[in-house]
Amino acid sequence: MANVIYRKSGLKGILQIPPSKSAAHRAVLCAALSQGNCEIGNLELSDDLTATVNAVKALGGIVSYDKKRKTLLVQSADLGGETAEIDCLESGSTLRFMIPVAAALGVKTTFYGKGRLPQRPLGIYQKLLPEHGVLLQTEGGLPLKMEGKLHAGSYTLPGNVSSQFVTGLLLALPLLEGDSEIVLSSELESKGYVDLTISILADFGVSVIETATGWHIPGGQKYCARRYMVEGDWSQAAFFLCLAALGGGKIQIAGLLESSHQGDRACVSLFERFGLQLAFEDGVLKAWNPNAKQPFGGLKGFAIDVAQIPDMVPALTVCACAAEGETKIYHAERLRLKESDRLAAMAAAMNALGGRVTETEDGLMIKGVPYFSGGRAEGRNDHRIVMALAAAACRSSKEVCVTDAWSVRKSYPGFFEDLRKLGGIADVIDVG
Numbered sequence: 099m100a101n102v103i104y105r106k107s108g109l110k111g112i113l114q115i116p117p118s119k120s121a122a123h124r125a126v127l128c129a130a131l132s133q134g135n136c137e138i139g140n141l142e143l144s145d146d147l148t149a150t151v152n153a154v155k156a157l158g159g160i161v162s163y164d165k166k167r168k169t170l171l172v173q174s175a176d177l178g179g180e181t182a183e184i185d186c187l188e189s190g191s192t193l194r195f196m197i198p199v200a201a202a203l204g205v206k207t208t209f210y211g212k213g214r215l216p217q218r219p220l221g222i223y224q225k226l227l228p229e230h231g232v233l234l235q236t237e238g239g240l241p242l243k244m245e246g247k248l249h250a251g252s253y254t255l256p257g258n259v260s261s262q263f264v265t266g267l268l269l270a271l272p273l274l275e276g277d278s279e280i281v282l283s284s285e286l287e288s289k290g291y292v293d294l295t296i297s298i299l300a301d302f303g304v305s306v307i308e309t310a311t312g313w314h315i316p317g318g319q320k321y322c323a324r325r326y327m328v329e330g331d332w333s334q335a336a337f338f339l340c341l342a343a344l345g346g347g348k349i350q351i352a353g354l355l356e357s358s359h360q361g362d363r364a365c366v367s368l369f370e371r372f373g374l375q376l377a378f379e380d381g382v383l384k385a386w387n388p389n390a391k392q393p394f395g396g397l398k399g400f401a402i403d404v405a406q407i408p409d410m411v412p413a414l415t416v417c418a419c420a421a422e423g424e425t426k427i428y429h430a431e432r433l434r435l436k437e438s439d440r441l442a443a444m445a446a447a448m449n450a451l452g453g454r455v456t457e458t459e460d461g462l463m464i465k466g467v468p469y470f471s472g473g474r475a476e477g478r479n480d481h482r483i484v485m486a487l488a489a490a491a492c493r494s495s496k497e498v499c500v501t502d503a504w505s506v507r508k509s510y511p512g513f514f515e516d517l518r519k520l521g522g523i524a525d526v527i528d529v530g
């Protein structure tokens with residue numbers, strides 16, 4: 099167990115944003131399912147990515163990581179086998195992507211996980227997979243035992259529980275003999291993640307056709323091996339935009355794709371709306387707040403619909419706490435089902451640091467305060483909570499102490515180091 103102590107400091111400089119965890123999960127699976135050798139460049143082994151790489155190995159994949167070149171080599175191998183054990187650690191993506199993939203390969207698999215993963219929803223697969231030839235057995239959550247081979251057909255599911263079910267099916271169904279349909283019975287949320295899936299599938303030669311209610315997926319397709327470079331992570335960029343908004347110094351972020359399919363690139367317009375200055379020049383996103391010394395840093399609150407961008411909420415909440423007036427964050431129900439209940443976690447953390455946040459059924463109501471007191475907040479073993487709270491130190495009279503520091507390894511192992519490179523103070527203290 100470790101705490102991180104964030105202290106106020108001048109932040110400025112340039113940082114290389116880490117590769118997108120979401121894009122990397124997809125690229126690793128597409129590469130593993132292809133016939134041939136693939137190199138995936140710009141890949142970092144966060145804990146979540148490690149879970150997906152180990153899942154591929156459990157299904158017979160031959161994978162090696164060159165740390166120096168940040169490159170994963172996925173050698174040609176037929177995935178499959180009779181049985182497998184897959185430990186998804188705390189990664190919802192790994193679990194929800196691997197279930198249909200292993201089912202399409204007909205591998206009798208037991209899935210494990212830890213932290214909050216066993217409580218995160220799986221009901222959609224528990225209903226859909228038995229309708230298509232696959233038996234799922236659990237005494238509640240994980241471990242989950244799966245047996246049978248997935249059949250092509252029509253898959254009807256709601257779009258507002260987790261887009262990861264749609265992505266899992268989109269990865270698996272092209273492997274089946276016949277054609278399949280995915281039919282959405284309610285509007286799709288987190289749509290950007292599905293767009294990202296479809297674009298990476300296309301990069302590996304797999305096509306799906308959008309229909310009025312979902313997608314038509316031709317069966318019998320082959321994933322084509324290729325060299326792939328993972329783009330930068332927009333969800334991680336948001337923490338640095340928040341730091342620029344509250345801290346004032348110019349932060350430059352390299353490695354982001356302006357035309358990305360990641361829905362979280364919406365952080366640009368959202369932080370701009372708060373009052374942050376932003377410019378994308380020569381592939382570098384530059385962010386600064388010339389009014390940082392004014393009361394509320396010249397930032398103003400507003401209402402934000404986060405149905406498509408759930409991972410933005412922790413960073414947006416910290417910024418809103420420092421912005422004048424009220425900010426309403428809504429359509430955020432699914433945040434209660436992530437690594438922590440992120441609505442409860444952010445409300446408790448910011449209130450402990452001197453913010454004014456109230457939980458609503460589907461989000462948060464935030465009243466801005468000119469300064470925070472600082473103090474101690476619970477990270478709740480949630481990487482995005484721990485990273486978001488770094489920015490609170492820019493406006494706090496005392497230091498900000500956050501528990502569960504190393505949860506950042508789930509998606510961004512180098513977060514504290516990158517923060518320090520910009521002049522930030524983040525001291526990690528082992529507390530046994």
Ligand SMILES: O=C(O)C1=C[C@@H](OP(=O)(O)O)[C@@H](O)[C@H](O)C1
Nearest residue numbers: 120191260261262288291408409
């Ligand atoms: O597909 C993905 O890579 C992800 C989808 C999102 O989940 P939901 O679709 O459950 O919102 C997001 O929160 C998660 O961090 C990554």
Ligand SMILES: C=C(OP(=O)(O)O)C(=O)O
Nearest residue numbers: 188189190191192409436
């Ligand atoms: C919720 C997240 O990931 P996952 O669903 O893959 O665990 C996340 O990275 O914030």
